[in-house]
Amino acid sequence: xxxxxxxxxxxxxxxxxxxxxxxxxxxxxxxxxxxxxxxxxxxxxxxxxxxxxxxxxxxxxxxxxxxxxxxxxxxxxxxxxxxxxxxxxxxxxxxxxxxxxxxxxxxxxxxxxxxxxxxxxxxxxxxxxxxxxxxxxxxxxxxxxxxxxxxxxxxxxxxxxxxxxxxxxxxxxxxxxxxxxxxxxxxxxxxxxxxxxxxxxxxxxxxxxxxxxxxxxxxxxxxxxxxxxxxxxxxxxxxxxxxxxxxxxxxxxxxxxxxxxxxxxxxxxxxxxxxxxxxxxxxxxxxxxxxxxxxxxxxxxxxxxxxxxx
Amino acid sequence: xxxxxxxxxxxxxxxxxxxxxxxxxxxxxxxxxxxxxxxxxxxxxxxxxxxxxxxxxxxxxxxxxxxxxxxxxxxxxxxxxxxxxxxxxxxxxxxxxxxxxxxxxxxxxxxxxxxxxxxxxxxxxxxxxxxxxxxxxxxxxxxxxxxxxxxxxxxxxxxxxxxxxxxxxxxxxxxxxxxxxxxxxxxxxxxxxxxx
Numbered sequence: 236x237x238x239x240x241x242x243x244x245x246x247x248x249x250x251x252x253x254x255x256x257x258x259x260x261x262x263x264x265x266x267x268x269x270x271x272x273x274x275x276x277x278x279x280x281x282x283x284x285x286x287x288x289x290x291x292x293x294x295x296x297x298x299x300x301x302x303x304x305x306x307x308x309x310x311x312x313x314x315x316x317x318x319x320x321x322x323x324x325x326x327x328x329x330x331x332x333x334x335x336x337x338x339x340x341x342x343x344x345x346x347x348x349x350x351x352x353x354x355x356x357x358x359x360x361x362x363x364x365x366x367x368x369x370x371x372x373x374x375x376x377x378x379x380x381x382x383x384x385x386x387x388x389x390x391x392x393x394x395x396x397x398x399x400x401x402x403x404x405x406x407x408x409x410x411x412x413x414x415x416x417x418x419x420x421x422x423x424x425x426x427x428x429x430x431x432x433x434x435x436x437x438x439x440x441x442x443x444x445x446x447x448x449x450x451x452x453x454x455x456x457x458x459x460x461x462x463x464x465x466x467x468x469x470x471x472x473x474x475x476x477x478x479x480x481x482x483x484x485x486x487x488x489x490x491x492x493x494x495x496x497x498x499x500x501x502x503x504x505x506x507x508x509x510x511x512x513x514x515x516x517x518x519x520x521x522x523x524x525x526x527x528x529x530x531x532x533x534x535x536x537x538x539x540x541x542x543x544x545x
Numbered sequence: 546x547x548x549x550x551x552x553x554x555x556x557x558x559x560x561x562x563x564x565x566x567x568x569x570x571x572x573x574x575x576x577x578x579x580x581x582x583x584x585x586x587x588x589x590x591x592x593x594x595x596x597x598x599x600x601x602x603x604x605x606x607x608x609x610x611x612x613x614x615x616x617x618x619x620x621x622x623x624x625x626x627x628x629x630x631x632x633x634x635x636x637x638x639x640x641x642x643x644x645x646x647x648x649x650x651x652x653x654x655x656x657x658x659x660x661x662x663x664x665x666x667x668x669x670x671x672x673x674x675x676x677x678x679x680x681x682x683x684x685x686x687x688x689x690x691x692x693x694x695x696x697x698x699x700x701x702x703x704x705x706x707x708x709x710x711x712x713x714x715x716x717x718x719x720x721x722x723x724x725x726x727x728x729x730x731x732x733x734x735x736x737x738x739x740x741x
Contacts, residue, residue: 276604276651277589283649292613296647300616365619365641373620373637381639382663463642463655463664483646 250396253451269464270478279479289476291483303490307366310498318505325425329512330530336522337545339434344401347394348518351446354391357383359500362493385461392454399447405434406444411534412437421531422510429533436532438506442499449492456485456492553610553629554672555716556703557723558603562710565590565601569702569711573605573670576701577690583654585670586702603702603711605670606631606652614644614653629716630672635688640664672713673700 271279283292340348364371364380371377415437421430430436435443459465460482471477476484507515511531517523525545529536539545570586579585586605592598608631615623615631622637623644633644644667645653655664675692678685685692693700703713712719 271645271651272584272587272654274589276587277591277602279651280604280649292647292649296613296617299619299643299647300613304619365639368619368639369621373622373634373639377620378639381641385663460642461663463645479646479651482642486643486646 253392253396270466271464275478279477289480291476291480291487295483295487298487298490304366306494307363307490307497310494310501311363314498314501315505318502318509321422322509325423327510327512328425328427328531330524330527332513332516332524335525337525337528337539338521339517339523339528340521342521343397345518345521347398347401350390350394351398351450354387354394355500357387358391359497361387362497385457388454388457391450395447395450395454399451402435402443406440408437408440409433412440427530429529430531431534432532433538434532434535438502442503445492445495445499449496452492453489453496456489459485460489552627553716554608554714555629555719556605556607556672557712557719559710559712559723559726560600560602561726562708563588563601563603564708564710566707568705568707569603572701572705576673576693579668579690580656583656583668585652585654585668603706604650604652605702606648606672607650608670608672613647613649617643617647619643624677626674630674630694632671632674632676632689633667633669634677635666635668638666640666642667673698 269275281288361380361384364377365384368377368380411431411433414431418430420432420436420438421428463482464478466478470481474481474484507518511527513524514527517527528539536545565588567588570584570588573579573586574584577585586603588601588603590599590601592600608629610629612623612625612631614633615625618633619641620637620639622634623631624633625631640655640663642653642655642664645651645655652669654668656666656668657664671689671692673691673693675681675685675695676689678688680695681692691701698704700713703711712722
């Protein structure tokens, strides 16, 4: 009981810090002294390509002009193409949906997940619209996408920490995940053999870490770019970067982490909607087919059985 | 030197002459009726108070030949004119800030216009050459300021520079003037007139 209370206190404190940090960025954005166009302006010029600079300006220019849009295009086309081939060659896993069900996800779990899901449904397409803004003609349409991209971040920022904490203990990698990786989750065959996985399989765990920790990185780097001219001295001291270099680093990080987020987001949607027929219902009504748990999360099923829960 | 390179327009600020009067930035802001907080041109002083090392210079968009802003823009709103002037289309711009991250000179400016402090369309020095709208139209003036180049006038900042520190024109012409100045240092009053 005592331990539980202190745990809760810790959680609350972490959450509090995160909100404070976000507010801090927002208020600092209106600081009177510009970190970019004021006295720092000349220092920033020297920092562009001189010997002792981090060369982030030329690096960002090179990456953004030659690689970022191309990689995003590769992910947008390549990942769905690979899954389309999987669907045609191997096909989906179908489990009977009328048998006994196991209650897996609480109302809280589902609420948090749904808020994050709705945010992602806006964040991912609008992000792609910004990346391919030149092909879409720019202007008001892309400006709208940019504004929605910022707005949809707010609900995600609210649920990302609860989501991180509620599934943390089920998301650590273990030996099951090695075995899961060896057989690529059993997705390369049609056979229904029990697959080594706990409550979450190795693929879901990867997505968990990218969506939560990666998501927090996306929020912070995105907020830095959104507020742009904020004044946070300790951030410059810790990183050893000037304001403009913090922005350049944020843009690079936002794109690179973005690759992983969108690739795994597409995977997550494919798995829940197409690859395992009806799997999406478990996060809608909280119940999962017993047969499905038995096969796809065999270790978890065993654990439930040992506890006499099924 | 090809004739193409000859015709590239460039700014140069002679820091031996700049007296930090701020005239260029005031002239720019007034001529183009810029909102407060937007400084297309800015005078900065370096090594302030250190004897022999202090100098001032005037910075704006340098209209780079290999403009990095043009390379990174996700909506491709930049275009480089034949004469090398780098301009952009404010109707296409989404105010993402990428051009600022790419720019070595901190030239792109972002007026805050939304209720949540969203960045508006980027604003920067046009070398007094307006934008993609109809030349000298009301719309062009409203979005980009005066188009003095189209009228055959010198950009307003350099035109009013009292010490003629700020030079603008074809790259070779600017280089010629500066070379003349450097070679005549310490040789008394020059016989050739200042400026162009």
